[in-house]
Amino acid sequence: MFHQDLYYEDQGSGPVLLFLHGWGTSSRVWNAQLPEFVRDHRVLTVDWRGCGRSGHPAGGNDTATVVADTLGLLDALEIGQAVLIGSSIGATFATELALDHPDRVTRVVAVDGPSYWPSTGMPLEKLASGLRDDRAATLDGWVPNWYAPGTSPALIDWTVRQILDAGPYIDAHILEAGTYDPRPSLPSLKVPVSYVHGELDAEIPLEVPETCASLVPDATLTVVRGSGHMPQQERPAEFNAALRAVL
Numbered sequence: 001m002f003h004q005d006l007y008y009e010d011q012g013s014g015p016v017l018l019f020l021h022g023w024g025t026s027s028r029v030w031n032a033q034l035p036e037f038v039r040d041h042r043v044l045t046v047d048w049r050g051c052g053r054s055g056h057p058a059g060g061n062d063t064a065t066v067v068a069d070t071l072g073l074l075d076a077l078e079i080g081q082a083v084l085i086g087s088s089i090g091a092t093f094a095t096e097l098a099l100d101h102p103d104r105v106t107r108v109v110a111v112d113g114p115s116y117w118p119s120t121g122m123p124l125e126k127l128a129s130g131l132r133d134d135r136a137a138t139l140d141g142w143v144p145n146w147y148a149p150g151t152s153p154a155l156i157d158w159t160v161r162q163i164l165d166a167g168p169y170i171d172a173h174i175l176e177a178g179t180y181d182p183r184p185s186l187p188s189l190k191v192p193v194s195y196v197h198g199e200l201d202a203e204i205p206l207e208v209p210e211t212c213a214s215l216v217p218d219a220t221l222t223v224v225r226g227s228g229h230m231p232q233q234e235r236p237a238e239f240n241a242a243l244r245a246v247l
Contacts, residue, residue, distance in 0.1 A: 005055025006069060008046040012038035015106075016079050017247075019045045020070065022088030022113070022230075023173055024163035026052025029087060032236035033243070044082070046073060048093070056167030062176055063089075067097045074104060083247065085109040087232065088204070089173060095182055095189070102190040109194045109246060111239075112229050114212070115204040116181040122203075124178045131171050139163055148200045148228035155233060186215035193219045194246035196239065198227035220246060 009027065017037055019030045027045035037043050047054040048066050060066075070093060074082060083106050086094035091113030098105040117124060130138035139160045147156055193216045195209035206223065213219040222242045224231040231239045 005057075006046055006049065006073060007053035008044060008073060010042070010044050010077065012040075012042050014041045015247075016042045016044065016082035018070070018074070018082045018084050019043070020048065020084065020086040020090030020093050021045075021051065022086075022090050024051060024166045024170060025159060026162050026166075028052070028162070029230065029233055033232060033240060036240045036244070044073070044077070044079075046070070048090075050167040050170040052162070052166070056169065058167075058169050061167075061169045061172040063092060063096055063173070063180070066093050067100065070097055071101060071104065080104065081106050083107045083109065085111065085243070086113065087111040088113045088115075088229065089177070092180065092182070095186075095193075098191040098193075099185055099189055105191045107192045107194065107246070109196060109243060110209065110212070111196050111232060112198055112201050112204055112209075114180075114182050115177070115208050116183060117177050117204075120205060120208065122177075124174050128171050128174045131168075131174070135168070136160075136164065145202050146229040148198070148226060148234060151228070151234060159230075182212065183215060186212055187217070189216050195219065195221040196231065196242050196246070197221065197223055198229055198231040198234065199223050199225050200227060201229045203229045222246065 021027055021029045026047045050056050084094035091110035094108045095114050098108050143160050144156050195213050197209045209221050213221045224235050224238050227234040
C-alpha cells in the first residue's frame with residue numbers, strides 16, 4: 001500500500017512504464033499487457049484512488065488530486081521519468097501530468113482518450129444522475145457501449161463488477177469532465193504523445209484523437225481495427241503490437 005492507500009504493483013526492470021486505468025475499473029484491465037512488457041521494462045500498475053484495491057476516500061476525486069497521487073507514487077519509488085500509458089480518463093491524467101511536469105514524463109500514450117465530452121454530446125449530468133439513482137441498472141445499460149459488437153458478455157460483466165466495487169465518490173470525475181477540454185493546452189505540450197484508439201469507439205469517437213493529434217507537435221495516431229473503447233482488452237495482440245511500436 002502507498003500514500004492515500006494506493007494499491008500498486010511494480011515488476012520487471014528497464015525503462016519505466018506506468019499504466020493508468022479508466023473510470024471505475026482497475027489496473028487489472030492491463031493484465032494482457034503485463035507478460036509482454038515486463039520482459040524488458042519496469043512496469044507499474046496502480047489502482048487510482050476510489051478504484052480497485054486502493055482506498056475509496058470521499059474526497060480528492062478530481063483530476064488534480066489523482067495527478068498528484070501519481071506523481072507521489074513516482075517520487076516514493078524514486079523514479080525520475082516514466083512513459084505514462086492511460087486509458088480513457090487515465091489518458092486525461094497522463095496528459096495533465098505531462099503538461100504540469102514534462103520533466104517527469106518521457107512519453108504519453110493516450111488510449112481512447114482524452115476527451116472533451118460536452119463537445120461530443122455525452123450526457124454527463126444525466127449519466128451521473130442515473131448512477132446516483134440506480135447504479136447497477138445504469139451500468140448495465142452503459143458499459144456494453146464501451147465495447148465493439150460481438151464482445152464477450154463475460155468481459156462486459158467483469159467490467160461492470162469492477163465499477164460496482166469502486167467507491168461511488170468517483171462519480172465526481174464525470175461531473176468534472178463537463179468542463180474539461182484539453183485542446184487549448186495541447187499545442188504547448190513538451191512531451192511526445194502517441195494516440196492509440198479503437199476504430200469503433202462509441203464513447204470517444206475517432207475524430208477526438210484525430211483532432212488532439214493535430215494539435216500536438218509530432219503526435220502519432222494508431223487505430224486498432226475492430227475495437228471499441230477498450231482495445232487493450234478487446235484486441236490485446238494488436239494493441240500490444242501498437243504499443244511496442246510507439247515505444
